[in-house]
Amino acid sequence: MTDLSVASPCRLKINGKSHTADLPPCVTLLDLLRERLDLTGTKKGCDHGQCGACTVLVNGKRVKSCLILAVSIPDAEITTIEGLGSDGHLHPMQQAFIDRDAFQCGYCTPGQIMSAVALLEEGHVRTREEIREFMSGNLCRCGAYNGIIDAIEQVVSQQLQNRAGEAA
């Protein structure tokens, strides 16, 4: 067995860019992003996997970055809120959150948006009840839930229109 107690090499691809760092094994993916890579868009809320503010995509799946040791996901591809849009171009979900007034204080918003982007891929967006159930891992203490569901529905209907346009 390799003893990696002092500092373990950690290789990750974050928003398309490769990163290598020597890390103590106790560093979570969340703390790596925020404290060492200055990617502070991902928020620390409860730090116990309950609030969803730290949601990022690991190999395309939404997860809570506070509950993952950075050394335990070698060569993973990470997408954070910083990796969604490009300069001057918001991701449709980011735009929808603005259009639909889907936040008040904004602290949970990066996690909500990352979760919503993954939800679209998963496809559990047929009804408001289904969206609500599959967004239950993201808390919003300002209570912007109705706006959040409106924003997700907006992107769903945009996608349907785009597909109909392509088919026509």
Added chain:
Amino acid sequence: MRHFSYSRPETFENASHIPDHARYLAGGTNLIDLMKSDVERPEHVVDLNALPMSQIEERPAGGLRIGALVTNADTAAHPLVTERYPLLASAILAGASPQIRNRATNGGNLNQRTRCHYFYDPDMACNKRSPGTGCSAKGGRNRIMAILGTSDACIATFPSDMCVALAALNATVNLIGPEGERAVALRDYHRLPEDTPWQDNVLRKGEIVTSIDLPPISFGKNHTYLKVRDRLSFAFAIVSVAVGLQVENNTIRKASIAMGGVGTKPWCVPEAETLLEGKVPSPSLFRDVAECLLQGAVTDRDNAAKLKLAPRVIIRALLQAAAGTPQSQTYKSIS
């Protein structure tokens, strides 16, 4: 979180040589939380994620083997699971949140610890966390605690939804360790607390859950996982019931039933299943089954409500299963 050393073995042999004061890591959704809360203080963490335990495969005699490292989300979405074991998929989707299910593993689900408030607070006495210190839950704020299988030493509820369905499905847990491989019935895998509540299950030092076997059994539409909790989503069960029935000509040929939220382990009473077999479904029969399932229940300061709620959930779940109308985990109104 305290510092610890870390290893990521690539063979079962290396993984089973575990030092003292070490913990196995799979998805980490429970272990890392416990380490942050200073409940778990391992000096070494053995990461199991490089081991080959990530398959879902059909068994030669029918049935399914689901790997210990397959995530809860991938298990619940797998076509072989949704087609043949919708009860299992339903129970998984009733638990945690999408992000947790994307990371949490099947083996980890079996080995998760209780969510007892006193277990989680290192300042409180807890025999499960610190053997011999006593049980703060007894006589304390204990409305979430167990009413079945408790002891003087511990009344902590086992929190899993998935394991309740696995118990109803009569699953088998496959283990590997320093002394080789063995298989344990899921119903025998978790231990009653008795006077050693720190031992949650029958795992020996260096043993790892490699997979879970589901027997070739089909309940058709006659199944349900009914979970009652304090809020509609992302909350542990106050009472949950998994039921599978084989019904022919309006007669129950075979019945499986397990309960969550009420026991110190997934709660099964074989006599309750026998009561159902050969009978025509009826509310009075289901009342007798509920009584049988809850025999020996002991309530404490705040959790007597569970004893009133449980029969209603049992009867409703049996009605749902008999009618072939399983509970939706998306549309939560209970029919």
